[in-house]
Amino acid sequence: MARMTLDELRALRETKRQDLARRDVEGKDIQIIVGMGTCGIAAGAKLTFDALVDSIQKHGLESKVLIRQTGCMGLCYVEPTVEVAYPGMPTVIYGKMTSDAAEELVQKHLVEHTLLDNHIFDRPAADILKK
Amino acid sequence: MAKKNFMLVCGGTGCESSKSDEIYRTLIKEAELQGVKDDVQVVKTGCFGFCEKGPIVKVLPSESFYVEVKPEDAKEIIAEQVIKGREVKRLLYKKSQQTADNIKVQDIEFYQKQFRIVLRNCGVINPENIEEYIARDGYVALEKALFEMSPQQIIDVMKASGLRGRGGAGFPTGVKWETAAKVNSEVKYVVCNADEGDPGAYMDRSTIEGDPHSVLEAMIIAGKAIGAHNGYIYIRAEYPLAIDRLKVAIAQAKERGLMGVDILGSGFDFDVEIRLGAGAFVCGEETALLQSIEGNRGMPIPKPPFPAIKGLWGKPTIINNVETLANIPVILTKGAEWFAAIGTDKSKGTKVFALTGKINNSGLIEVPMGTTLREIIFDIGGGIKGGKKFKGVQTGGPSGGIIVEKDLDTPISYESLIALGSMMGSGGMIVMDEDDCVVDVSKFYMAFCVDESCGKCAPCRIGTNQMHALLDKISKGNGVEADLDSLERIGKAMTKASLCMLGGSAANPTLATIRHFRDEYMEHIVDHKCRAGKCKSLVVYEIIPAKCIGCGLCARKCPVPCITGEKKQPHVIDTARCIKCGECFKACKFGAVTKR
């Protein structure tokens, strides 16, 4: 990617902003975001990430699901944390997502369209900057 | 297809104890009874952190937030919410004394206790993708700074915002910048202090890991404001992921022309280099940090001259901590007035805390200045683990003091915490309960300072060791009352006569605990007793013969071993040989092992 001018930066920002808002980047309308800060990784977020990828492949959902990483969500007491945005279902943050739980997540949330028991934790703050 | 409704039942400790499990089961049963099993999923969740109003049931997608729910309400909730598609108004959370009936989750006070400026992108964007940062208004502030504002205007905004250094001391950032800007020098530096070292603190690490570009953007803006073209990020080598993320971010910013020569065609140049610290706590002190960057031994040097006038290699240098910097792009984007409206009179904006210790919801939180400790600990943090009794909270890590129950309603600000004998510090917040011993805790912090004293300055170098020796003596039951006077005397000398704040604040934890818990110290000294059972020398493990069934589990667990006894006969601990590891105490299923 080449150096940008001011106008190119502004254009990029607009495009990306819409992409993020649409949440169906590259035609993938399901998003899974894994918290990959040190706290998450220490609690096994890398294994969770791998388990999610494997499980999604197993269920043939690769073309629909976009897996992303992010930093610490602040819920350090329930790492690893995974946020799932599925159209038609509430966006939730799951905590204590071990690799086993990750497989269960794909099976239940993505396939059976039900939420997982005992793993939901809310984002701690209403993000004022969103608005 | 997805279910129509999702009912989230709080499964936190607080709610569980007020029958949330029964509510959960009743809701499922009612859904079946009323024949709407397929239209609703009932889910048990982690703690909502709103324990005061528990048990909580939250219904999605309607965002209905029910508080103080009872099992007998389940029937009505299913009937109204699932079948009729409307809310059970009487159970909805109401703002105190207000008539407003239904309030959505995002409007609830509790959830607004957190306020994310610094952590705005953490847990939201992919930190290794500059485009996601840009999409969330990243580098908008830089555009403003480069193309619309003069250095003085930037400084004026910083001053008007009231932003103060988040590293602990709370020096006004705009004033610091202005001082450096006024010095006539071809070469100046911007330094980001990411040498986070307080035990239990990880705000800076998480910020960099989650949103590295916010720090870079702020550094470039600072460079423009003071006339610097070079920046250093001094980060501890023990933060490999944060370092990697920074490297990626710097590479991406350079590739996109957001850093380096002629940024965005503005003609302004700025470069950032990473410098790794070797893990010395004292290198978080700004003059020691600069010494370390220069390749010298990390020891504080006298101020003045202040680094803003004569810093790195003798050039004007501003040193800002990660959290301070992460605020800056938002301040420039949203304006000084917006920022100054948040917080208290003298402490503006928010503060990130790493909430740890004996707390249910440990984690990284960001609250407006002026929030009380009680709100942080009991609302956001969900209270004390296991329903134990709150003893105190340590802010400012080894530099702070314990804050006790009676002071919990103090609104947090730089000044208020100092008045309580603690300090803001960088934002570590460690909660202690009745199982923590103040002597033990003070000894722990003093041991940290003993290890981290650079050795330059006599009060700190010797004082920390002498105080640690006294605390150790007391924790072993060998103390005398005069030791408390000695502790206070040395502590005062360290506080007043140390060169830097490491020594200047090292006595705080001890002095604060002596002030608040003198009786506990006296218990150790006079009664040779540690009520929390943390001071091993003062703890005696014994087996109550009447309760012991002679299963032998304790004897098998004992690593010494010093527990003897015939099968099915009461066992005995040889206290002279006992190392007080507590394994027998944990192992016994009959409460026969006692600790006193």
Next chain:
Amino acid sequence: MINCKINGIAVQVAEGATVLDAAKKANVKIPTLCYNPDLSPWAACGICVVRVEGSNKMLRSCCTPVAEGMSIVTNDAELVEIRKTVIELILSTHPDDCLQCPRNQDCELQTLAQEFGIRKQSFPKRLRDLPVDDTTGAIILNPEKCVRCGRCVTVCQQMQNVWAIEFLGRGESTRIAPAADVALGESPCIRCGQCSAHCPVGAIYENDQTKEVWDALMKTGPDAKTCVVQIAPAVRVALGEAFGLPAGTDLTKKIYTAFRRMGFDAIFDTNFSADLTILEEGTEFVKRLTGALQGGLAAATKERSMPLITSCCPAWVDYMEKYYPDMVPNFSTAKSPQQMMGAMIKTFWAGKAGIDPAKIFSVSIMPCTAKKYETHRDETMYSSGFQDVDVSITTRELARMIKQAGIDLVNLPESEPDSPMGPYTGAGVIFGATGGVMEAALRSAYFLVTGEELKDVNFTAVRGISGIKEASVHIKGVDVRVAVAHQMGNIQQVLDQVRAARESGKETPWHFIEVMACRGGCIGGGGQPYGATDEIRTKRIRAIYDHDENTEYRCSHQNPYIKQVYAEFLDAPGSHKAHKLLHTHYVERPLFMK
């Protein structure tokens, strides 16, 4: 100027002055330990705390600049209590063996403890068992006694630019030692002893060799030796300080008497051999200058015959061999006055007095710790066939010997040194002060080149305490440019210019350079009485020049005894014999020995 108040007393100080400076001006003494007026404040001890009136915060007066209108309180109950606690804390890490300490009764920590009336041990001792480093043979480092004030490190790194010692370890384990924890003798240490002169306590001190001298003096029977002593110019104007006399008291002739009472058999004066040095070095300079005038100065610079650099200072010689080995050819091969005297005693004088040189014990009294090393620096220090100087002791050691011997130095009658190596000229005297060697050399070089005596022998441009001095002297159609540098940290910028000129094929900026390792020259030597400040150094220098002005002859070549020595023994300056006895050579030495 800045106006401030110290304990209510109004004072005016210059911009940048510290609270400590202002207090001094108001005749208020703020107790200090790590502070030393020679050094930029390191701010380690925390004893000099004061407060701004009405403020709760305490400031370190050594490093806090005075601000306009500041009102400072230096003494109140809390300040005294804090200082006392800090002193007691420091005492808790310091051994209590004051009676066996080299600094007993001359120790800054002991004085503080006394002034603060500390009568009990408030905190348990936290002592460290660390080995003594005596590997240099000149200075001894005893880390157990160290209060970690940092003075020695600042001296070694900033003042002297030697970087032999550094802080090692952290926290309580912080200690002073050479980098990588090698022994001092294997480090870049040049043994200048400035660390020992600045140490407030007994952690770094001279290697005391007084016992060796007493043993020689007191030995009777067939093994007894003839004990000969020489005394350096700088010693006589400083020794009095150890006896309570004001700085700059000249005790030359009383010291001679003291030597006799101590039992020395012959008393010579290093001033005499300083005259000898001038003739050898002056001749060398004239020869090199003449060569440069013929072949061009740039060529002479390139082949390193120009500039000529003095070599009387052994610490400087050591420094050059370690840090500037490329300058070896520029160095004057003339030995230092100590070593010239040593060689002459065991050859010329031994022959004249009919004494077997093997039976001579030669002692030198020097203001210097590096001189101890110089006595055995290389094989040329054994030119008589024996070690030319057996023992070199410092001014501080001499003071102890005189006191121990019960000699009432202050009230002694005066006497003269022995002939022929006693009488000296003013040129020999001024060797003791910075610029003195240069001035003495110029006085004689002028004569050697022109054959005429100078009308005014005073070259005031090279005198004084400023770090680098330059002058130009017109000698027979040539403007001879000279530079004088003292205090090792000032040398680099002079030598770097010479190096740069040489490397770029240009002419050296100077023809002749004098270098002395210590501030103020030998009068500020590392073996002089404690407590030297620029004020004291200036007084010592003043005494040196007063002495110079009161001598019969002011130029070395005029010394009739020097003429006699050449006539009877050495032939001529630069002769084969002179070279064998009075000249040396230099080699590159590694910074760190393996």
